Amino acid sequence: MKVLGLILAGGKSERLxxxxxxxxxxxxxxAGKYRAIDFTLSNMVNSEIxxxxxxxxxxxxxxxxxxxxxxxxxxxxxxxxxxxxxPYVGLDGQYWYKGTADAIFQNMTxxxxxxxxxxxxxxxxxxxxxxxxxxxxxxxSKGADITLLTKExxxxxxxxxxxxxxxxxxxxINEFYEKxxxxxxRRAFLGVYFINKHLLMELLYSTVPNGGNDLLLDVILPRIxxxxxxxxxxxxxxxxxxKGINEYYKINMEIIENREIRDELFFRNGKVFTKLxxxxxxxxGSTSNVENSIIADGCIISGTVKNSVLFRGVTVKAGAxxxxxxxxxxxxxxxxxxxxxxxxDKDCVVREGQTxxxxxxxxxLEKRMII
Amino acid sequence: xRNVVALILAGGQGTRLxxxxxxxxxxxxxxGGKYRLIDFTLSNCVNSGIxxxxxxxxxxxxxxxKHIGIGKPWDLDRKDGGVTIxxxxxxxxxxxxxSGTADAVYQNIEFVDEYxxxxxxxLSGDHVYSMDYNELIDYHISKSSLATVACMEVPLSEAxxxxxxxxxxxxxxxxxxxxxxxxxxxxxxxGIYVFQWNFIREILIEDAKNPESSHDFGKDIIPxxxxxxxxxxxxxxxxxxxxxxxxSYWEANLExxxxxxxxxxxDENWRIYTHSEEMPPAxxxxxxxIKNTLISEGCEIYGNIENSVISQGVEIGKGTIVKNSVIMSxxxxxxxxxxxxxxxxxxxxxxxxxxxxxxxxxxNKLNKDIYNSEITVIGMDSIIEDxxxxxxxxxxxxxxxxxxxxxxxxxxFI
Numbered sequence: 001m002k003v004l005g006l007i008l009a010g011g012k013s014e015r016l017x018x019x020x021x022x023x024x025x026x027x028x029x030x031a032g033k034y035r036a037i038d039f040t041l042s043n044m045v046n047s048e049i050x051x052x053x054x055x056x057x058x059x060x061x062x063x064x065x066x067x068x069x070x071x072x073x074x075x076x077x078x079x080x081x082x083x084x085x086x087p088y089v090g091l092d093g094q095y096w097y098k099g100t101a102d103a104i105f106q107n108m109t110x111x112x113x114x115x116x117x118x119x120x121x122x123x124x125x126x127x128x129x130x131x132x133x134x135x136x137x138x139x140x141s142k143g144a145d146i147t148l149l150t151k152e153x154x155x156x157x158x159x160x161x162x163x164x165x166x167x168x169x170x171x172x173i174n175e176f177y178e179k180x181x182x183x184x185x186r187r188a189f190l191g192v193y194f195i196n197k198h199l200l201m202e203l204l205y206s207t208v209p210n211g212g213n214d215l216l217l218d219v220i221l222p223r224i225x226x227x228x229x230x231x232x233x234x235x236x237x238x239x240x241x242x243k244g245i246n247e248y249y250k251i252n253m254e255i256i257e258n259r260e261i262r263d264e265l266f267f268r269n270g271k272v273f274t275k276l277x278x279x280x281x282x283x284x285g286s287t288s289n290v291e292n293s294i295i296a297d298g299c300i301i302s303g304t305v306k307n308s309v310l311f312r313g314v315t316v317k318a319g320a321x322x323x324x325x326x327x328x329x330x331x332x333x334x335x336x337x338x339x340x341x342x343x344x345d346k347d348c349v350v351r352e353g354q355t356x357x358x359x360x361x362x363x364x365l366e367k368r369m370i371i
Numbered sequence: 372x373r374n375v376v377a378l379i380l381a382g383g384q385g386t387r388l389x390x391x392x393x394x395x396x397x398x399x400x401x402x403g404g405k406y407r408l409i410d411f412t413l414s415n416c417v418n419s420g421i422x423x424x425x426x427x428x429x430x431x432x433x434x435x436x437k438h439i440g441i442g443k444p445w446d447l448d449r450k451d452g453g454v455t456i457x458x459x460x461x462x463x464x465x466x467x468x469x470s471g472t473a474d475a476v477y478q479n480i481e482f483v484d485e486y487x488x489x490x491x492x493x494l495s496g497d498h499v500y501s502m503d504y505n506e507l508i509d510y511h512i513s514k515s516s517l518a519t520v521a522c523m524e525v526p527l528s529e530a531x532x533x534x535x536x537x538x539x540x541x542x543x544x545x546x547x548x549x550x551x552x553x554x555x556x557x558x559x560x561x562g563i564y565v566f567q568w569n570f571i572r573e574i575l576i577e578d579a580k581n582p583e584s585s586h587d588f589g590k591d592i593i594p595x596x597x598x599x600x601x602x603x604x605x606x607x608x609x610x611x612x613x614x615x616x617x618x619s620y621w622e623a624n625l626e627x628x629x630x631x632x633x634x635x636x637x638d639e640n641w642r643i644y645t646h647s648e649e650m651p652p653a654x655x656x657x658x659x660x661i662k663n664t665l666i667s668e669g670c671e672i673y674g675n676i677e678n679s680v681i682s683q684g685v686e687i688g689k690g691t692i693v694k695n696s697v698i699m700s701x702x703x704x705x706x707x708x709x710x711x712x713x714x715x716x717x718x719x720x721x722x723x724x725x726x727x728x729x730x731x732x733x734x735n736k737l738n739k740d741i742y743n744s745e746i747t748v749i750g751m752d753s754i755i756e757d758x759x760x761x762x763x764x765x766x767x768x769x770x771x772x773x774x775x776x777x778x779x780x781x782x783x784f785i
Contacts, residue, residue: 031651031652032651032652033651033652033668071443072649256654259654259671262651262654262671265651266650266651271648271649271650272649272651273649274649276444278444278642278643278644278645280403280404280405280636280637280643280665281403281404281405281636281665281666281667281668281680281681281682282653282665282666282667283628283637283664283665284661284662284663284664284665284666284676285630285662285663286630286662286663288661288662289660290655290659290661291655291656291657291659292655292656292657293654293655294651294652294653294654294655295652295653295654295655295666296652296653296668297405297652297667297668298637300637309652310652311652312652
């Protein structure tokens with residue numbers, strides 16, 4: 001059985017504000033050294049998918065730079081490998097992707113040419129660790145046309161922001177509620193589709209030319225009763241960075257606070273691969289005071305760091321104080337500076353004695369800012 | 372671009388590192404948290420723009436071979452050149468092992484000839500230093516030299532450990548003493564050579580025919596060619612260390628944790644590349660106090676650490692104190708342990724309430740020449756169970772198991 005992986009990574013999200021001015025949400029740095037897309041990409045590679053197409057659109061530069069030739073994910077291959085699928089200009093004009101279905105439709109060649117039987121469609125914004133093999137088995141054992149990855153969401157998720165499904169005792173989906181107040185179930189769709197490739201091609205050919213551009217709303221939901229659509233139950237940790245700055249901040253803090261989550265994301269069911277940077281180990285000086293924090297390679301710490309994530313190559317000078325914050329790669333916090341409840345993007349400098357303090361919503365310092 | 376081939380001698384056993392090289396070659400020993408010793412020389416090569424590299428292995432090469440692989444981390448996976456592992460091989464003449472450093476190069480003449488280089492640099496795979504070999508080669512050319520030896524001034528008291536050179540005003544080598552008891556100078560050879568290939572090629576062929584020769588660059592080749600040929604000493608000013616003994620290995624690691632270390636791992640223009648496992652950033656808990664320490668990715672730290680180097684994927688439990696120690700990758704240390712002046716090799720598992728490095732110094736009973744300081748060494752893959760107490764200057768071999776409540780006095784070994 002061969003599976004083609006497709007990752008939707010073109011979206012832009014207003015709710016991430018300054019963090020996505022210069023990058024797609026899939027390229028958002030997270031957990032000290034990763035970018036959001038690393039999780040889905042690694043899940044696919046760990047599940048032995050050797051051909052992966054990444055659909056990009058919004059501000060793809062940093063995403064492209066990150067993915068490169070796919071070397072870090074063992075996707076620099078003769079057979080299969082990594083394909084970047086960008087909107088392009090053809091003989092008949094230029095087409096931005098109008099939606100997820102349209103994006104795949106415009107890249108029909110990758111579906112037509114390969115010898116894969118199935119397509120796994122995921123999103124570059126989701127933080128979770130999973131081997132898809134059990135999902136394939138579930139799909140076959142149910143004789144499903146389409147299997148959607150779902151999860152019973154607890155109260156820490158704002159359920160009205162998710163599509164939810166109602167399933168029968170066989171996990172067959174009978175109803176779907178797209179982002180409604182008080183849905184009848186808390187079983188949410190996690191944005192991962194597993195589908196027979198030829199069925200997907202048929203559905204796209206019959207829908208997209210007629211103006212249906214969204215894979216879920218226009219292609220699958222109108223046929224939810226004629227197709228056998230099943231819900232596979234995912235029990236692990238799952239978050240979506242696209243839900244906003246608070247959600248992004250919360251994910252980072254959860255990873256600090258909960259060793260279970262760290263073990264699940266990073267040490268079980270394969271590794272999370274990311275672009276290598278060749279930094280030396282982190283160095284803790286004689287005046288350093290670090291508590292409950294995640295520290296990446298290449299950091300040089302002489303100050304105080306509490307409940308924070310320090311990405312690679314961050315320097316914290318003596319007397320500086322960082323609390324409840326996320327400091328991205330290469331930033332410098334000088335002597336006596338105070339940073340609290342803040343997200344500091346890459347290559348920023350907080351000068352001697354300056355303060356940067358957020359409240360309920362963390363304050364964001366844009367890339368390469370100096371204060 | 373000059374046509375240069377680098378040959379890295381990586382076959383050495385490093386006997387003075389004792390149990391650390393019982394399973395692996397010296398160039399494969401971990402150093403500085405995430406590196407192995409050969410990374411420094413390999414990184415020097417690529418940072419100097421030398422992309423044709425042969426690595427000559429002999430002693431227990433498996434881990435080293437796996438580490439180097441096709442050279443990807445050093446950008447040495449190339450269509451032209453790249454890295455080639457040169458192992459001893461069998462021929463009609465039935466000779467198999469490399470008998471000396473010069474013999475090792477002699478047996479690989481064909482490999483070098485493939486590239487028809489003008490210069491060959493011969494390097495050691497077990498030194499810690501940063502050197503731009505272009506400066507060495509430029510110097511070699513400027514002196515119209517046939518062979519140039521990189522050297523450094525060392526304290527006269529230590530000169531008997533090195534090859535010592537006596538030079539004239541122009542830096543031409545006029546006398547070479549290999550590990551002399553009465554050194555005539557303090558200019559020591561660093562085991563780093565650049566040769567005109569067509570010159571040294573003939574010399575090596577000649578030397579191979581000489582049954583009297585031990586086929587070593589330091590003992591045979593250099594002393595012979597200085598008599599008639601232009602051979603120069605290149606004065607190197609920088610950090611260079613042969614971490615050949617337990618003490619110097621430990622000391623060089625701990626030096627990296629100083630505020631301004633003698634050797635800079637953080638130079639962005641001279642990165643040290645390595646093959647490292649993909650691991651998440653380190654986690655430091657509420658209860659930890661960490662001072663003057665290097666911590667690598669994948670660590671989960673709940674204890675207190677001072678003046679130590681912690682490699683990738685290490686776990687240190689709550690209430691544990693680690694001081695003045697080198698902890699290699701994937702070591703797991705339980706809760707409430709006390710570990711001082713120790714080198715703990717890869718994959719060792721230490722239980723709860725274990726004490727290492729306590730009591731008074733005593734002479735080591737296994738080998739007092741190798742284990743001659745307060746440092747206790749624990750070999751790869753060993754298991755130390757709960758409540759074990761180990762004194763100073765002890766040695767635990769590889770794959771050993773110390774059952775609960777074992778007490779080992781200073782100087783003992785297992």
